[in-house]
Amino acid sequence: MKERLNEKKELIVIFTRNGFTVDYEMAHKKNLSEENQKNQENWHTKFLKDKYKTLWELGFTNSDDWMSQSISFLNFLANKLIMKISRQSDIEITREASDVALDYEELEEIKNRIPFSIGMEFIDDKWISFTFEKVAEVYRKEIGKYKGTVKDFFMERNTNINVAGRIFFHLVENKDEEYPFAFLATYSTENREAGAHKAKHMPLKNALLEYKDDKEKLLQLMSTISKAAGESDFISELMESGELFSPLRFSKKEAYIILKEIPIYEKSGIMCRIPNWWKKKSNSLRLSVSIGDKQPSKVGMDELLSFNPEIFLGEERISKEELKKLLSESEGLALIKGKWIEIDKKKLSEVLEAYEKAETLSKNEGLTIAEAMRLELNTGERLGINEEDIDLEVSNGNWLKKIRDSMVNPEVIKESKLVKSFKATLRKYQKTGFAWLSYMQKLGFGACLADDMGLGKTVQIIAFLENVRVQKGGRALLVIPASLIGNWQKEIEKFAPKMSVIVLHGKEAAANLEESAFLYITTYGMASRLEELKNIFWDILILDEAQAIKNPGTKQTKTIKAIKAKTKFAMTGTPIENRLSDLWSLFDFLDPGLLGSAKEFTNFTKKMRDNSSNYAKLRNIVNPFILRRLKTDKNVISDLPEKIEIKEYASLSKKQIVLYNKLVKELERKLKTSDGIERKGLVLGSIIKFKQICNHPDEYLGLNEYKPDYSGKFEQLEDICENIYQKRERVLVFTQFKEMTEPIAAFLEKIFKREGLVLHGGTSVKKRSEMVEAFNGEEYIPFMVLSLKAGGVGLNLTAANHVIHFDRWWNPAVENQATDRAFRIGQTKNVMVHKFITTGTIEEKIDLMIEEKQKLAGDIIGSSGENWITELDNKELMELFRLGGEK
Numbered sequence: 111m112k113e114r115l116n117e118k119k120e121l122i123v124i125f126t127r128n129g130f131t132v133d134y135e136m137a138h139k140k141n142l143s144e145e146n147q148k149n150q151e152n153w154h155t156k157f158l159k160d161k162y163k164t165l166w167e168l169g170f171t172n173s174d175d176w177m178s179q180s181i182s183f184l185n186f187l188a189n190k191l192i193m194k195i196s197r198q199s200d201i202e203i204t205r206e207a208s209d210v211a212l213d214y215e216e217l218e219e220i221k222n223r224i225p226f227s228i229g230m231e232f233i234d235d236k237w238i239s240f241t242f243e244k245v246a247e248v249y250r251k252e253i254g255k256y257k258g259t260v261k262d263f264f265m266e267r268n269t270n271i272n273v274a275g276r277i278f279f280h281l282v283e284n285k286d287e288e289y290p291f292a293f294l295a296t297y298s299t300e301n302r303e304a305g306a307h308k309a310k311h312m313p314l315k316n317a318l319l320e321y322k323d324d325k326e327k328l329l330q331l332m333s334t335i336s337k338a339a340g341e342s343d344f345i346s347e348l349m350e351s352g353e354l355f356s357p358l359r360f361s362k363k364e365a366y367i368i369l370k371e372i373p374i375y376e377k378s379g380i381m382c383r384i385p386n387w388w389k390k391k392s393n394s395l396r397l398s399v400s401i402g403d404k405q406p407s408k409v410g411m412d413e414l415l416s417f418n419p420e421i422f423l424g425e426e427r428i429s430k431e432e433l434k435k436l437l438s439e440s441e442g443l444a445l446i447k448g449k450w451i452e453i454d455k456k457k458l459s460e461v462l463e464a465y466e467k468a469e470t471l472s473k474n475e476g477l478t479i480a481e482a483m484r485l486e487l488n489t490g491e492r493l494g495i496n497e498e499d500i501d502l503e504v505s506n507g508n509w510l511k512k513i514r515d516s517m518v519n520p521e522v523i524k525e526s527k528l529v530k531s532f533k534a535t536l537r538k539y540q541k542t543g544f545a546w547l548s549y550m551q552k553l554g555f556g557a558c559l560a561d562d563m564g565l566g567k568t569v570q571i572i573a574f575l576e577n578v579r580v581q582k583g584g585r586a587l588l589v590i591p592a593s594l595i596g597n598w599q600k601e602i603e604k605f606a607p608k609m610s611v612i613v614l615h616g617k618e619a620a621a622n623l624e625e626s627a628f629l630y631i632t633t634y635g636m637a638s639r640l641e642e643l644k645n646i647f648w649d650i651l652i653l654d655e656a657q658a659i660k661n662p663g664t665k666q667t668k669t670i671k672a673i674k675a676k677t678k679f680a681m682t683g684t685p686i687e688n689r690l691s692d693l694w695s696l697f698d699f700l701d702p703g704l705l706g707s708a709k710e711f712t713n714f715t716k717k718m719r720d721n722s723s724n725y726a727k728l729r730n731i732v733n734p735f736i737l738r739r740l741k742t743d744k745n746v747i748s749d750l751p752e753k754i755e756i757k758e759y760a761s762l763s764k765k766q767i768v769l770y771n772k773l774v775k776e777l778e779r780k781l782k783t784s785d786g787i788e789r790k791g792l793v794l795g796s797i798i799k800f801k802q803i804c805n806h807p808d809e810y811l812g813l814n815e816y817k818p819d820y821s822g823k824f825e826q827l828e829d830i831c832e833n834i835y836q837k838r839e840r841v842l843v844f845t846q847f848k849e850m851t852e853p854i855a856a857f858l859e860k861i862f863k864r865e866g867l868v869l870h871g872g873t874s875v876k877k878r879s880e881m882v883e884a885f886n887g888e889e890y891i892p893f894m895v896l897s898l899k900a901g902g903v904g905l906n907l908t909a910a911n912h913v914i915h916f917d918r919w920w921n922p923a924v925e926n927q928a929t930d931r932a933f934r935i936g937q938t939k940n941v942m943v944h945k946f947i948t949t950g951t952i953e954e955k956i957d958l959m960i961e962e963k964q965k966l967a968g969d970i971i972g973s974s975g976e977n978w979i980t981e982l983d984n985k986e987l988m989e990l991f992r993l994g995g996e997k
Contacts, residue, residue, distance in 0.1 A: 119136060120134065125180075126229055127237075127742065132158070133890045146176035153181075162248055166252075168181075171185065183223055199277065206249070210243075217239075221234075275378075277314070278382070281293050293357070294358070315356060335354070338375050363443075385450070394423075395457065396461075397419060399468060399502070415478070424451070484703070485502075517555075517734035526548045529577050532572070534605040550677075556679065559571065559680070561740075563833055576605075583628070587631075587648045587651050590655065596760060610629065611627060612631070614631065615633060623642050647674045650678075653678075655829065660692035685736055694708060694711045697732065705731065753943055757945050759947050762948055762949075766821065774988070777987075793980045794977075797976055804823065806824065828857075839912060843894070844896050845896075855867075855895045862892040862893060870896065871899065898928055917946065918956070955990055956990070
């Protein structure tokens, strides 16, 4: 199924608990040519056919500008495996039996490259090892069938890959003062005693004996050394003298030559075994800055912290005077305090200069908390340090470390006591979220509550607001999408009934702002027009669905950021999934300056492809300010039901209200003159009409336009499905009206930017089977719209983890049967069930009857459908049908 997109797109990866899938995202790169677009489409097709074989092939390609950050990560991962195989000097012997297990350092290197992408939270040691092994299986299968050498196998796929020869250079420390290093060249040869697919390492001189009668094999073995000798005078001399074939003692000067020339040898295909301190630079010189040892007089992003610069040589601190002494040493290796270090006078001078700058700044100014936390990110510019020349290590002092640890691990925060006027029982993780929000307010930090959809972000925020209202008072502003007004009103009425709330929406918004209340609720659209909001310094400003400000250049975003507040919180289920510019915009609202200016942040992100540690640095900066729990988290899943049912309250549009009231009056007039079967038919017919109006006016009027803003449910559907799309999850949408299936599907195509599926009573059995297979398949098909009865039988749609009941059957047994299309044996996800209800209408009133289990509930749950409504008298009927608040 092809996407219906005119815009340019880029291929992205959606990481899952058990692997990954690929999909498209709207391109934000300007350099995606038509050729690159076709290239991406080819890769997309390949991934859908066999993703791990395609991932293996991707590893042979060079990183390119067309690649999204998530595709680049897969490219790096697969290339890592290819390099690991190609650099094994015994690979021609071991072939498919080669060891490709990852060690700790390799796992850490890969984790440092994890991009900000959908599902990145699933990438851990287990995920990496599993994916690595799946790609390794592809290699084993292909090399097992290949008749030529491993070198030829790799060369056929990428001529730039240098398969390691069988030569090793070993450099080890020695206790001889004059010759403190020993050097030995070895080669790998088959170990016949141990059986097939094993290798042993022998001194290079043994090769002269092993291949004395086969000069061609000897030349082949020595080819890597010949390459190295072509670029290294030192190795050339050792070859010509014959010394290379024997164990050698090296002076520190000779050892330094070997260490500096390692890139030459490795490029030639020689494996180098060298001391760890050189490989890991563990004895290198670095500037260390410890920040925030003592608590400042106040807290907040702009408060100043003291910091302490120090110079370290490996793990040992040295003084400025000792550093100056090192400058008197000759270039090369020097044994200082029992450790070998490299004396690079240029670098020593730069470290000394940087230390003196930092020392002066620490005495005269200090750093703000934002600057301190940003030091890792913008490479020491605040200290006048260029990190490309100097190793800068930033550590947190006692106070700042304690603060950061609490922010990252909110379970350690002392539990805040809920006020008695809050009428809900929070789950354990929700209590933690409430305590974290209170803690962040106390610190004066902006924060993002980013729990998965369905985990109760709203109730945690209401608990926080009610505590503030009771204990401190003040004024709070909540900015939300218009479709969520009904939801928030219902939740606040339920959980914090004493909280005074004013909704700033419509023509009376400015006037309502003059009224006294604790919480003011407005919409993003209204906030852009209501200039008066900027004239108030709010105690609390909260954004729901904060992805609404992801684009920093829009008027809406600029308006929201112009509203002043002491405490700023954001709520979103997708804070860091896609573009890094979205992340910057979010933090520019929450904690301005934390990620630097837009230009500084852009410069930093440009370096990410080249500097693998930058992803980890950025995560380290933002993670303390984001509380994100997933439905799959161990601490959460045990506290959740398998099905999470949420009532989504939609408001009627103006057009819906007019039609609804007109129908109420018409029904009231007709009821006066009807009885018996005629009355029953009138009532049942009216129920259908009211449901149609609640769905969309055009369904009731028999029109085909279906403008989204004419229906509160369509706006509600858009908000929910945008979140589903952001995470590339799948949804089933049920309606009892066949005529609604196509309009809903057409609307969803615009949200998901691709086609979905439609199934109703007219769908053939064969077509149904094909749809089920496609929906549960590898390709991302985001939605299926089903008529309730047609979708309620014989379908297994476990790829979906969201179910939306667009309109209600008022028979829980029928609705549950439909829901169970997604919630079946084999489902590995928690299923979210969204039940749409239009506020003030017959939908809400009947839902309340079912919930409260009044005497009618038995009939509702039974098989009588809506017939029980016809038994009500005229007065009861009109109370049921009349809009809430209407007389």
